[in-house]
Amino acid sequence: MPPSIFSRTYARLGETRRNSLDWLLQAALTAWRLFTKNELQNHAAATAFYFLLSAAPLVLLLTYAAQYLAVLAESSVPAVFLLAALYEQFNLDELSSLGVIPQKAQISAGGVGLLTLVLSSRGLVNAVQSAFRVIFPDEAKRPFVLNWMLPLVIIPLVFGLVVVAVAAQASLTFFASIELLGAGRSVVLKVINVALALLAVWGLFYTALRRLPLRRPPVRPTLAVSALATLTWTALFLGFGVFFQVEKYQAVYGALGGVVFILIGAYFACLAFYFWAQFLYSLTKVDVTALEKLFLGGGGGGANKLESIVFGRSNRLLAKYGRHYVAGATLIEEGDNSREAFFLYAGKVAVYKRYGAEASAGGEKRLMEIEEGNLLGEMAYLLNEPRTASVRAETDVTALVLPPEMLEELMRYSAPLSRRIIGALAQRLMRMNQATQG
Numbered sequence: 001m002p003p004s005i006f007s008r009t010y011a012r013l014g015e016t017r018r019n020s021l022d023w024l025l026q027a028a029l030t031a032w033r034l035f036t037k038n039e040l041q042n043h044a045a046a047t048a049f050y051f052l053l054s055a056a057p058l059v060l061l062l063t064y065a066a067q068y069l070a071v072l073a074e075s076s077v078p079a080v081f082l083l084a085a086l087y088e089q090f091n092l093d094e095l096s097s098l099g100v101i102p103q104k105a106q107i108s109a110g111g112v113g114l115l116t117l118v119l120s121s122r123g124l125v126n127a128v129q130s131a132f133r134v135i136f137p138d139e140a141k142r143p144f145v146l147n148w149m150l151p152l153v154i155i156p157l158v159f160g161l162v163v164v165a166v167a168a169q170a171s172l173t174f175f176a177s178i179e180l181l182g183a184g185r186s187v188v189l190k191v192i193n194v195a196l197a198l199l200a201v202w203g204l205f206y207t208a209l210r211r212l213p214l215r216r217p218p219v220r221p222t223l224a225v226s227a228l229a230t231l232t233w234t235a236l237f238l239g240f241g242v243f244f245q246v247e248k249y250q251a252v253y254g255a256l257g258g259v260v261f262i263l264i265g266a267y268f269a270c271l272a273f274y275f276w277a278q279f280l281y282s283l284t285k286v287d288v289t290a291l292e293k294l295f296l297g298g299g300g301g302g303a304n305k306l307e308s309i310v311f312g313r314s315n316r317l318l319a320k321y322g323r324h325y326v327a328g329a330t331l332i333e334e335g336d337n338s339r340e341a342f343f344l345y346a347g348k349v350a351v352y353k354r355y356g357a358e359a360s361a362g363g364e365k366r367l368m369e370i371e372e373g374n375l376l377g378e379m380a381y382l383l384n385e386p387r388t389a390s391v392r393a394e395t396d397v398t399a400l401v402l403p404p405e406m407l408e409e410l411m412r413y414s415a416p417l418s419r420r421i422i423g424a425l426a427q428r429l430m431r432m433n434q435a436t437q438g
Helices: 005-012 015-037 040-072 077-090 092-098 107-135 144-176 183-211 219-243 246-296 302-310 315-321 356-360 378-383 404-413 415-437
Strands: 322-325 330-332 341-346 349-353 365-370 390-393 397-402
Touching: 015 246, 015 302, 015 315, 040 107, 040 246, 107 246, 183 219, 183 246, 219 246, 246 315, 246 341, 246 397, 246 404, 246 415, 315 322, 315 397, 341 404, 365 415, 378 404, 378 415, 397 404, 404 415
Parallel strands: none
Antiparallel strands: 322 397, 330 390, 341 397, 349 365, 349 390
8 A cells, every 4th residue: 555645755854843743743742632521512512501501791781882872872982982882793683683682671671680690600600610620630628618709700800801801892893993094094904803802811811711611721732722722613603603593493493593503603603612621631732642652552443543553653652751871771770769660662671689698799699570561669669768778781672761740640640551561560679579488
């Protein structure tokens, strides 16, 4: 079978670029696997529902504001400008035709709308927090008072920032439509308008991805993922009307067709947001996932076959964690306080231990050999004690040297790997006891 275009292109890339591509593909596959495993589509549905409950009273309140501005517009020119910008930006007429808000809002219902906004906003924040606890698992918990008050604080703050950003965007949109400014300045204002909208969405994404997880992700990946999420939402906004026509939903659901249409749009938006949040988590765990696949080995068929392709190359891990030892070199010295673990990627080592009179004379007893594909040196970390034996290379050895925090992440992340480490450690202790007694 001739090589594919992807294979030929991949082969022409330099080693550094291949490693970067491996890292990106591994992160994407890990994100998708965790996305389906964590059933984030269900969390997206719940979030979209609470968003609809929160958005309806918010738009209703905006309608009250428009009615108030309409009264002021009879005697105030700035109120006329702001009222026109408000209707253009929020498309209040279109929302009324979709059935999201009533054709004629009564001012007396303002208190009901505000109460509904507060209660539904709490459900919205709780739904997002629930999803983030699944995406970013952590044993820590927020204080009870803070956890209870957070929904009541976040929504007014977020909506306040949105109103400020959209007000500026609305003003630019309105002035850009005035012919007196000229075509050139009108285009510039429209570009600034779009840039402000994207910046506002990007800022909201960044704030959510940095503040909602209990353990904050790194800044640079969060900035990049927030930008990707913003572009995804932009593409959804531009392409949603092409594939989903509100008229069809109104024909099926009648007056509720517009609400169903918005609910579906919110669902897809939440799906995209949660996927990129999962992708951000996967970026911080891509080395852990790759090491797990390397230690446990690949499987055949189905998804495992895809994983064996994506995680098949170990060059990236070798470049980051790999270390070469010539025959006779010492990997671990007995009595040392180091805590690194070693995965024997290639070669063979032997374990030595000093005993009795041989120890005082500097002599050692050879206990066992360890072949490639095994993890060693983890006992010092797990028991928090000095090294109990020395390990020396019998042949040229290539090993992945893992710092203690990486070993901790591996054991927390993968239950199968934890069982394998504990099982291998138990067998090694048994063999060492048999060797010392022999």
